[in-house]
Amino acid sequence: MALVNLESVWKSYKKGRDRVEVLNDISFRVNSREFVALMGPSGSGKTTMLNLIGGLDRPTSGVVTVNDVVLNSLSSGKLARWRSESIGFVFQFYNLLPVFSARQNVELPLLLTKLSRKQRKKNAALALDIVGLSDRARHTPARLSGGQQQRVAIARAIVADPKILVCDEPTGDLDRSTATEILRLLQILNQEHDKTIIMVTHDPKAAEYAKRTMLLDKGKLVSSLLQSEVGAEVET
Amino acid sequence: MTTFGFLIKSMFRRKLLVTLSMLSLTTAFLLFILLRSVAVLFSGDFASVSDVHMQTASKYAIILLLPHRYGEEIAAVEGVRAITFASWFGGVFKEGDDSAMTFAVDPSTYFEVHENYQISSEHLDAFLELRTAAVAPEAIMERYDLEVGQKVPVTSSIFPNINGEPWTFDLVGTYSSENEVEADYLPFLFHYEYLKEATGVSDVGWYTFTIEDPEKASEIAHIIDSKFENTADATKTMTESEAMKNWMSQIGDIGLMMNGIIGAVFFTMLLLTANTMIHSYRQRIPDLAVLKTLGFSNNKVAGFMLFESLLFCTTSAAVGIGIATLALNGIGPFLPTGFVLAVTGPTLIWGTSIALGLGLVIGLVPAISANRLVIVNALHTK
Numbered sequence: 001m002a003l004v005n006l007e008s009v010w011k012s013y014k015k016g017r018d019r020v021e022v023l024n025d026i027s028f029r030v031n032s033r034e035f036v037a038l039m040g041p042s043g044s045g046k047t048t049m050l051n052l053i054g055g056l057d058r059p060t061s062g063v064v065t066v067n068d069v070v071l072n073s074l075s076s077g078k079l080a081r082w083r084s085e086s087i088g089f090v091f092q093f094y095n096l097l098p099v100f101s102a103r104q105n106v107e108l109p110l111l112l113t114k115l116s117r118k119q120r121k122k123n124a125a126l127a128l129d130i131v132g133l134s135d136r137a138r139h140t141p142a143r144l145s146g147g148q149q150q151r152v153a154i155a156r157a158i159v160a161d162p163k164i165l166v167c168d169e170p171t172g173d174l175d176r177s178t179a180t181e182i183l184r185l186l187q188i189l190n191q192e193h194d195k196t197i198i199m200v201t202h203d204p205k206a207a208e209y210a211k212r213t214m215l216l217d218k219g220k221l222v223s224s225l226l227q228s229e230v231g232a233e234v235e236t
Numbered sequence: 237m238t239t240f241g242f243l244i245k246s247m248f249r250r251k252l253l254v255t256l257s258m259l260s261l262t263t264a265f266l267l268f269i270l271l272r273s274v275a276v277l278f279s280g281d282f283a284s285v286s287d288v289h290m291q292t293a294s295k296y297a298i299i300l301l302l303p304h305r306y307g308e309e310i311a312a313v314e315g316v317r318a319i320t321f322a323s324w325f326g327g328v329f330k331e332g333d334d335s336a337m338t339f340a341v342d343p344s345t346y347f348e349v350h351e352n353y354q355i356s357s358e359h360l361d362a363f364l365e366l367r368t369a370a371v372a373p374e375a376i377m378e379r380y381d382l383e384v385g386q387k388v389p390v391t392s393s394i395f396p397n398i399n400g401e402p403w404t405f406d407l408v409g410t411y412s413s414e415n416e417v418e419a420d421y422l423p424f425l426f427h428y429e430y431l432k433e434a435t436g437v438s439d440v441g442w443y444t445f446t447i448e449d450p451e452k453a454s455e456i457a458h459i460i461d462s463k464f465e466n467t468a469d470a471t472k473t474m475t476e477s478e479a480m481k482n483w484m485s486q487i488g489d490i491g492l493m494m495n496g497i498i499g500a501v502f503f504t505m506l507l508l509t510a511n512t513m514i515h516s517y518r519q520r521i522p523d524l525a526v527l528k529t530l531g532f533s534n535n536k537v538a539g540f541m542l543f544e545s546l547l548f549c550t551t552s553a554a555v556g557i558g559i560a561t562l563a564l565n566g567i568g569p570f571l572p573t574g575f576v577l578a579v580t581g582p583t584l585i586w587g588t589s590i591a592l593g594l595g596l597v598i599g600l601v602p603a604i605s606a607n608r609l610v611i612v613n614a615l616h617t618k
């Protein structure tokens with residue numbers, strides 16, 4: 001059974017009187033320990049799809065099943081709890097809380113667990129160590145570079161040890177070499193820590209780090225290719 | 237980090253703004269406690285004042301005088317035992333001071349009616365003997381540094397002396413009361429006859445008398461007041477405790493006014509802090525969306541906002557009340573004896589209730605908004 005399973009998912013938003021169709025009949029699966037890149041033009045519905053998988057939003061119709069849980073049927077409270085246990089989020093603009101230090105930002109999701117204060121602190125330090133930022137633990141986001149902030153955000157996403165990471169343009173705001181570092185980090189998390197990763201990106205170079213690339217256009221899934229096939233596709 | 241630590245740090249996100257807001261709320265609570273303590277003082281009941289003593293004064297105002305002949309008519313009413321009278325003299329002992337309690341009385345009957353006053357027979361005899369004699373209570377002796385045997389110059393704006401000089405009384409004795417509270421409000425007494433001769437005044441301020449049966453007080457009051465009802469000098473008769481309450485209630489209006497001021501202060505504070513809170517909520521929408529993304533539930537995030545506003549208000553209240561208590565303790569020794577300014581239980585309960593109420597009201601809008609905040613929209617606005 002696939003870890004993430006979307007079945008005939010439709011999503012539309014109301015804008016005043018109009019309905020904006022964002023996702024049209026999307027079906028796809030992501031297996032455990034996959035690293036999937038999601039590409040497509042701006043406004044094609046990538047973020048919307050990620051939000052559905054991450055349990056931040058619900059489909060208008062269709063079924064979203066993640067880790068054997070049908071998200072449609074969960075109450076908002078249960079969905080919140082599920083998010084805290086099952087999903088790690090990484091955003092383009094890091095979304096760290098400005099008054100808190102790197103370690104405190106990372107520790108935040110653990111406030112929802114039963115871990116002791118000491119254990120929380122330890123786990124946060126460990127997560128920071130994994131992303132290579134132990135020496136910046138006490139810095140606030142304003143004193144960190146973009147790449148460092150994104151590392152903190154990644155540490156925050158993995159600290160509760162979720163199976164899945166959803167990343168929305170994690171390198172969109174970073175220069176090439178910093179972006180490469182972040183992508184390598186995600187790759188390590190995928191390969192060595194068994195995280196299933198779904199990453200939205202505009203950058204074909206970034207997509208190369210994934211095993212599979214899905215292309216979305218105007219709310220429709222137009223192709224899903226293994227990384228080895230992407231090159232061939234371009235050639236033909 | 238604990239959840240509490242997290243909340244505190246979030247709250248002081250903008251240190252200066254929050255600190256200043258808290259300071260102004262603290263000041264409001266300080267003001268509240270101080271004003272209320274004074275109001276409590278003003279409305280304090282003189283429970284120990286007797287119901288055997290009754291008083292007949294002008295119906296319209298205590299400063300209006302009553303005809304001298306009323307005394308005999310009141311004395312004739314059944315159930316009335318001993319009667320005496322007094323006139324407000326408004327004596328000033330020291331230039332620039334307010335007038336002190338100074339009554340022109342009939343010495344021979346005054347102490348008969350006020351049997352709870354204690355005066356040695358020696359001093360009473362001396363008082364009765366000399367037309368210019370006066371007796372003073374401890375409180376006044378102390379305040380103006382008087383001694384038995386000296387001459388006391390006193391001026392009065394109500395009854396200026398004919399030659400423009402101060403009145404001079406021979407202080408021949410002192411007296412006191414068993415009742416401690418009353419002891420601080422005893423008047424300086426001198427001969428009504430002396431005043432009458434010098435100024436030609438023949439009316440009196442009020443009559444005080446004792447009755448045989450306190451149960452009959454209202455009946456007797458009714459008989460007396462209806463006697464003079466249709467004259468130019470209509471009367472109002474009350475027991476002394478009623479009179480005291482009546483007098484206090486006039487000052488009590490000040491208490492009411494103070495409560496009004498307090499109300500206005502808090503209303504302003506409500507608007508100001510509600511504004512601060514809503515502002516701070518708006519700024520934090522992205523952070524709240526992140527918290528929700530991480531798995532904090534709608535109710536939890538709403539709870540954070542409510543907790544914050546409650547903490548904000550109760551901390552301000554606690555500091556304000558604390559400072560007020562210290563201030564009142566500091567003022568205490570400088571007050572006349574009998575005056576007690578202290579933070580009372582009811583005032584504390586009021587303060588706490590206001591703090592909690594204010595916190596709830598102020599926190600409500602941010603809490604509800606936080607609860608309803610839709611993650612994808614909030615993240616979208618970024």
Ligand SMILES: Nc1ncnc2c1ncn2[C@@H]1O[C@H](COP(=O)(O)OP(=O)(O)OP(=O)(O)O)[C@@H](O)[C@H]1O
Nearest residue numbers: 013022041042043044045046047048049612613616
């Ligand atoms: N919360 C929302 N309310 C209304 N409309 C929305 C909302 N979120 C997205 N949309 C609309 O849905 C469409 C797809 O948006 P989405 O953010 O998923 O695109 P995207 O592929 O992530 O684009 P980009 O590459 O620019 O991030 C857009 O037309 C957008 O205006």
Ligand SMILES: [Mg+2]
Nearest residue numbers: 046047048168
């Ligand atoms: Mg997007």
